[in-house]
Amino acid sequence: MQHYRDDFPILGREVYHRPLVYLDNAATTQKPRCVVEAMTAQYYETNANVHRGVHFLSQRATDLHEGAREAVRRFINARSTAEIVFTRGTTESLNLVASSFGEGFLKAGDEVILSTMEHHSNIVPWQLLRERKGIVLKVIPMDDRGVLDLDAYRALFTDRTRLVSCCHVSNVLGTINPVAEMARIAHDAGAYFLVDGAQSVPHFPVDVQALNCDFLVFSGHKIYGPTGIGVLYGKEALLDKMPPYQGGGEMIARVTFERTTYERLPFKFEAGTPDYVGTHGLAAALDYVSAIGMERIAAHEDDLTRHCMERLSCEIEGIRLFGEAPAKTSVVAFNVGHLHPMDLGTLLDRLGIAIRTGHHCAQPLMARCGVEGMARASFALYNTREEVDTFVDALRRVVRMF
Template identity: 65%
Template sequence: MFDVEKIREDFPILSREISGRPLIYLDNGATSQTPKCVVDHIADTYYRVNANVHRGVHTLSQEATDAHEAARRRVQQFIGAGSSSEVIFTRGTTEAINLVASSFGDEFLHDGDEIILTVMEHHANIVPWQLLQRRRNIKLRVVPIDERGDLNVDTYKSLFNGHTRLVGVAHVSNVLGTINPVREMIAYAHAQGVPVLVDGAQAVPHLRVNVQELDADFYVFSAHKVYGPTGIGVLYGKEKWLDAMPPYQGGGEMIAHVDFSGTTFGELPFKFEAGTPDYVGTSAFATALDYVDHIGLESIAAHENELLRYTTDRLQDIEGMRIFGTSEHKSSVISFLVDGIHHYDMGMLLDKLGVAVRTGHHCAQPLMTSLGIEGTVRASFAAYNTKAEAEAFVAAVKRVVQMFR
């Protein structure tokens, strides 16, 4: 039984008031809130088991190391990776993509090579490849979308040629909510001998992901969108690619032996984890994944999808409402504009009514350009949001609209 009121008890922040009104938090696409069990775990780790991981022979170091590596195995299990050595801890999705762009790019991309991206990519899956262009004379080719926000798969297939070396695609659009057909896209790319990186930042909180079933070469996501702490992310990479890629950064933890005549690097996954890791954050992330599985990711998704359908239907009754992203395959995001009202004004006034949404281009300016707009208002749902909150949100939007009429 999915008990949303019981779930809300795990998130003390939801009892806050904003401008004298109960907080309605609908900015989960940017950052989900963190349950008490995760915060308690962080405090307990600092109070009881705070010591640097790996190589330490004393008890605290060994306990911290065990928790850190157990967290790696927990992530492996959660995403269906074949080995824990294929799980690299990063600071987030952005660093994970930068790691691949730097290490994979330097090893496998050369002048004249091409990368296929989509117009709906987050800046994190655009800018690192543009930075690579400064070192390599490579070309970025872009898959467009149709009027509903679905990728044009025929165009995607037509972009492949003998120079294609990598595909980068969002599993779920952070603006449109579109769930892209990544399994089919990966299969087609592999038939051309091309590996695929999937940005799963918006997918992992809402969909059951199995990287082996998808056959993804790289899959990246962040803890803070899955009820976990900030500053922790994951790069999953197939072992064959990670073994062949050079280190991203140098320092402690990632070495086998250092001499002034040269250095040999550690085995996976440590080759890509230079310096002291956020071992408190990784074990707290494991607690967050336990929390998600305790509720049931499928139950969370069903709840969010019901809120998505209900809220979308209610918003469409508002005169001048434009909703961007109407795919049949959509996750927990509604991006919209109301004619005559700037997205910033809408977001600011909603905040005065206690509703937290995101406004602007959502780090997806190329998508906004293709839509012919500067930005949107974005509401995004999580497990703790309620139908009553959805109703209050719609009522707040209507009230703002009345102010401008």
């Protein structure tokens, strides 16, 4: 995958007079030249508001925007573009479901199941809904390897369980959860299933029909696309029954002061001017990774993950690795002895190596692991074994300082 690095100009820069080693991809990925150029070209050549204009630029911008919707549909194998709603990212997609599904389908005493390893964006919206409507939240436990306890999961269901919302891949542990099996269990109990795909869609093929999930959410900026654009996939029949999330232009069919009727899917959930340049950038990113091949990307990142964990476990005295599930990818979280992870991150940064430190927006998971925070290295298609070796060697040097 080495030659793809040339597509990412930022990887050629230096940090503190050292070559940049960027290992913070779970937070956001760098952008290939083709994505930036596609967005620049649209601003310079085809910038006009979409859907409502009859003039040439508006028609062309609309074609690009709706073409992006088709690109997303194809990428995750949805049945129809009516099932693809554009949002600002995973967080807004989750808030949309919590608000709209919560309003239309949940009442006091109804249950939503989450997992121990959820990102705050898949916890807080449900807590807000609990405060508004009196729903009950239940949590799937995990073992010390970072594997969800499916027997305990089955035992959580009652006749009041309405929805399960679970990450496909943990942003901290890298655990790949068996969401297809979990969705089947939920459906057998009469509940719906939402997949947080923020850390899966960028790393391996995701097919919503094969998973048979009711919702899936992900962000563009984690799959080499622009910030501020994301996707909510929902089964058409379910989205059709849900009330609008926001009101305004674009999401209406007809407005009078007495009554408003709403537009068809997916526009019912897309109030106001969309980020039509962002959707074009997202389409360019999806085309880019599709041309490389998601299976190929997955194999490369799995190799980097294994290589990193093997070297760390063998060569760094006092290291504690978090997340050793049999099914794991792209993320290596760790602490070393009594060293604060922020100190590790700060010193590695001075050596040109970018990692993430802190609670990673997963404080309940930190509590389960008995720590306040962790250091995290995470990989993308452009990372190399040589960069992993540089990182491990630098970490060994930093640890020796103490």
